[in-house]
Amino acid sequence: FIRDLTRRKAQEAELAHRMAVNEGILDASFDSIFVINEKGIIQSVNQAAARQFGWSQDEMLGKNISTMTGGDHAAKHNGYIERYLRTGERRAMGKKRILVARRKDGTEFPIELGLTEVETDLGEQRLFCGFIKDLTSQKAYEAEIRRKQSLTTGIIDAAFESMFAINERGIIEMVNEMTVAKFGWSREELIGQNISMVTGGDHTAKHDGYIKRFLRTGEKRAMGKKRELVARRKDGTEFPIELGLTEVKVEEGEERRFCGFIKDLTRQKEYESEIRRKQRLTVGIIDSALEAMFAINERGIIQVVNEAAVCQFGWTREELIGQNISMVTGGDHAAKHDGYIKRFLRTGEKRAMGKQRELVAKRKNGSEFPIELSLVEVSTDVGEERKFCGFIKDLTRQKEYEADIARNLSLTSGIIEASFDAMFNINARGIIQMVNGAASKQFGWSLEELIGQNINTIVGGGHSSNHDQYIQRYLSTGEKRVMGKKRELQGRRKDGTEFPVELGLTEVNVGEGEERQFCGFLRDLTSQKEAFEKVEKAEKHQAAIMDANKDAMFGLSKKGTIESANRTATVLFGWEAHELKGKHITKLIDKDDVEAVREELVHGGLAPVSVAIGGGSIGGKSLASNITDDSSMSTAGSTGSAGSVQNIAVERELTGVRRDGSTFPIAFDLARVASRSEAGKSRPCAVFIRDLTRRKAQEAELAHRMAVNEGILDASFDSIFVIN
Template sequence: MGVAKNDSKSQKEYQKMFIDQASSAMAMVDNDMRYIAASRSWIKDYGLEGIEIIGRSHYEIFPEIGDDWKAMHKRCLNGATDICEETAFKRKNGSIQWIYWDVRPWFISEDKIGGILMHTGDITRRKEKELEKARIDDILEKTNEIARIGAWELNLITKVVYWNKITREIHEVSEDFIPVFDNGFNFFKEGESRDKLLNAFDNAEADGTHFNLELEIITAKGNVCWTRVIGRAEYSNGKPSRLFGIIQDIDKTKFAEQQLNKAHSELQAIFDSKSIMIVSTDKKGVIKRFNQGAEALLGYSAAEMVGKEKPRLYIGEEEIIKFRNDIAELNGRDPATFDHYVNFHKIELNDTREWTYYKKDGSPVYVISTITGIKNRDNENEGFIAISKDISEIKYVENELLKKNQLLNFAEQISMMASWKWDTVADKVKWSQNFYKILELDEDISDLNFDSYYRFVHPKDIKIVDQHFENVENDKKWESFTHRIITTSGKVKTIQLFGEVFTNEKGQIIEMIGTCQDVTEIKMEERKFRGLLESAPDAMVIVNDKGVIQLINKQSEKLFGYTPEELVDKPVEILIPARFYHKHSNHRNRFFHSPISREMGDGRELFALKKNGKEVPIQISLSPLHTEEGLLVSAAIRDITKQKLAEQKINDAKNNLELVAQTLSAQNKQLADFTHITSHNLRAPVANLNALLQIYDQSENEVDRIDIFSKFKIVVQHLTLTLNTLVDALKTKISDSGEDLEEINLADVLLDTKEILSGAILKSGVIIKSDFSKVSTIPYKRIYMESIFLNLVGNAIKYKSEDRLPEIRITTEIENEKTILKFHDNGLGIDLEQHGHKLFGLNKVFHRHPDAKGVGLFLTRTQIEAMGGVISASSKVNVGTTFTIHFK
């Protein structure tokens, strides 16, 4: 038994050294998919430098592995062999890596599998050259479960024993099994294992000695299992009060040596593969191994090469010199005196590049080869190993592709177009040179995906792009569309994209190709014209010589009630009462015969027909518009209904002078209210901007600064929205005393409030909770509701307690068929006995705060009462305040 075990250990060391020094990516894992050995190429190919992987789960190292690969690993653990020429491996950072693999089981004995061997190669570079279709075959990473580790605990005072679920599983007892101090020891095999554990427990209880033991147990089902038991003592009042630790099932690792024996034969099978060329040399460069793949590729036999020749027999001298110089520079040596055979014993060598080999008959063959130093236990190189793959076919395709790309780039330069291609399965994007120029992007950036394009999309056009690709996904059809981009230099451009969609037999999109054109100047001219058109105070309708509508502005939509889609390309008679049809055609013909700007109607009353069938009196001015498509006529149409009714209104005003006076008085009061609302509601966003600026200045982390800077935009947008809303509301109050109610979504108002107060929220750390499940919407004036939320939430933050984390809770209720809205905080609170009578008074403040103005609660009560509601408050000093609003 001793000899067998030593042989097994020796075999294990041999296998591990072979894998560690293999120039290709090789790894060995056990049945739990834990690493036993991995080559340096494996570490390098998968970016694992500096990471200890031995003993760790393959799936822990590669969490991005999917269920399909795990299933393949499981098949191999059951005896299958899986060989893949190439596949894509999507890494957790979003990049795609292409690999090939040979995965097969290795055996502890002839009928017992110990794990799997994985031999992979990184062919990403080759795949990128191969028509950009694929990357490197995905690394095989399928694994079972993490090795079982259970917890245990012994209370030295009460002698109560605790086992967790895994510990019970290791002992093969039921979940309701209750361990006791004595029977816990009885599981350990009588003799050495039990004696060691009892002695360890005695020492731990006596002087706190920690222990780490490998012991055999006899499970409740009679099975023998090797375990690792680790324990330590916990002290209370200077005396050990508790022993605790872990127990791990290590039964499988005890048989690792036998598993490695079987692995050797599997590794030999990989070496004998005819699909790759493997050649190794000694420290003098003389070939030691020359596999069947090398014989097939070069035409030499192993007998001709092994022990007799050096690789320079089939490699050109120029390439050897370049390789030697590159290795010298990489290791800080002088290329003039460096010899990679003489000086290589301490250097790190792992080089992948393309080579031109020459067969025995003198014909060239193109390969991609990885050359690695073979190290001994002293970390000194004892030779080289080169793994090569024939890429002659790929080089031919690459050259053909280069020619076609040159022709395409030339064609694009002539046509001022750019082209693009998107492999939707691998998320791989290819752009032409002109596309790079449009984006002002460095052409050396080649690792592109959909996000590479998406990052250039103008923020305001993201919804347009999202909707377009959603339509493409649903319809499997590409419609031409236009959107804005921001180039690397910050220029805003407008591009127009045309495309074609390709699907597989299942109807799934696998690829899109198309063109891109910079239409910035065209769109600028269009926008200038559209801007002039939209800035016109009158309805503008542009018609061609056949009386067909070509373009309308927003004022036209408001006047006639039609959408642009309902009017464009329709006869202008759609806007004319039927009784004027017979005359209009003659008038139009006369204008196009003598196109001069003039008033239409010659003093006659003119009428237009709205979508709802109502006629309105109008004035029309006609102007000729010369375009590349011919002469158009621009008609400026003004609704003079108000002018017609002016006299009527004056007479009515005389008869209702007293009512008007009352109305003006009410409006003056409302104007005063709005003055307070404006100053108060604008103060919060401005204060929030100052808070954000302070946080921004104090932040040293660039990521935080970018995040805070993005909030400036939201606050400025809300500030602009508040200004516009207040101005519109003021206009409404001046022109119409009626209340314009709308269905207000309380969750949306709260979201807007959070965005406006984002700086104060960040600075204070306040937690805002809401529950609008009882009532989610209320018919109300939006400006009032937004002001109520802004004042009550802002006050809660402003008067937060410094002794606890601020929290605000906003809820709705139904009481006696009336809606109730509550704002509760845990802030400083208000002494209602002392200040309750003036709580909602103007300019009343109850705390010393630099921003306290005594306006917010006054405005809030004014707004609520104006809408027929009532607000009340309950509060306790240093506990918090609740404001309750009863709506009408």
């Protein structure tokens, strides 16, 4: 029997072709593919499975699939198939799930398994196909994402300033640990609430409107800038803050988000208030001085005068400022005065400098009167024009006046990128892992140059070589000498220059088993140090002028307690300056006169004096101004009670007591610091005390001579007439 096999051979060839194509597709797959029977025996595998699991395809065929199953699923796998065959319940069939697989070498790795039943002819053995995707790379990526999130969260929580993250509706989505400590709410209480809950003052109702206007117009009134506001704690108390608000970059289509960095200004405001108080006291003392005071430059041109000088000499301050000091000098000294200063500048010979001389002064009306002049040089910065200060005492009325100068100070803070301070993230070996833009700007390196370098690259002074040892000691002993604290040291820029910084170093919480990380926040203290130097220079300047006064001078508190004293006071009463500070002024007065002084402190005190400060400048600020009711500077020539009051010196003669208990006659003058805002309240004051011992002796001598003369005249036998 002969049969034509042409058609069958064609079908077999077609079938072989299709099988070859299918096998090629399976072998080209990047994922492992297993075909198993209902007993879990492997019937077929592709090349990807052989690569992933480490067996050859021939080694895999005939093995139970549990051989490649890791974890606690190996013994259970056949049971899953048997339950499905028995019940038809698809717990895992047709679904994907994450398991652990095991390679030939015994190592395990994460996989995603998709299991389906393969359709076969009726009566044939049932087959199942498993598609396995290796999740090793994906899991490593997810772990890295979690590590970075943990590191970022740790850095945020390690920050010394409060941080809020809000959405475009003003709802708080994230806060750091410092926010919880600063505001008193827990994280759970803050998250999900509107940011207005921590806003104080009149900004509470307006805050959402600021964000809406920015979203609508794009106008950056507050965005990307720092401004001062008032914040509110959980207990309702408010405190001053500096807010820096920036928009956070998000994926396109996501809700827009914003990040606010909050700096507590409570301590800074207290410091500024104390500086202003001291400035008001100093300016008030100058303004209350009873002596005429002139400040002149090296060419003899008047820069500053006080109101007492205006009263004594009869010119207005506008007429005096800018004129040569010789205009108020009488007798034959007028033409010689400039020569005295020039000779001192040329030779350094102090014929008149630092001494008291009796001269003749000239008023605007041409009349002359005797004065005592004390001339001293005022300390100025190197390179500035040299300046001199003259204190003029009118000897006609035995008055002496004291003046002092106050300078205005300004304090600036460092700016940082996100937290506005330079920030470095380093590992346990001191290697820089991350920095912000503020660090790049402050230190002069690019971000790429800094990352990977040791942190001692930017540490100056003697700490550069020791920095790694500090971290190693902390890691080995756990002793927190510098960790979690702020300290001052030197930073070093790329160009090698060093500058003062405040470093706050904290450990960042990271995942268990990971390398320990640390975060350092560095604040540039250059401006702060310069500000302190200016304060110190101003105080030295003030002390120099006060110590030049030949009368004892005291600055008193509202209660009459001594806050400052000049050198003459220490010499006159025998106490050191620090011993006088804190004593009540009555401790220097004889007990019989104490009640009179107390009465003077409560009800007395001379009217405030306006210091005439025109044309010139001190510390770079125009001094053409008067002291107003709140001790700030107002335009020269302005009207008002504070600018028009003149001081009428009424001298009270009392008895002073030295440290050794000895007493002596004194002239006691008290003047209060002007402040319209404190009307009716006790105000700080200045006391001027002059030793009258010599004058009293002269008066006694004069009285004795007059008595002798009258006795001689009365003893005469002849009549004596005196006529005009």
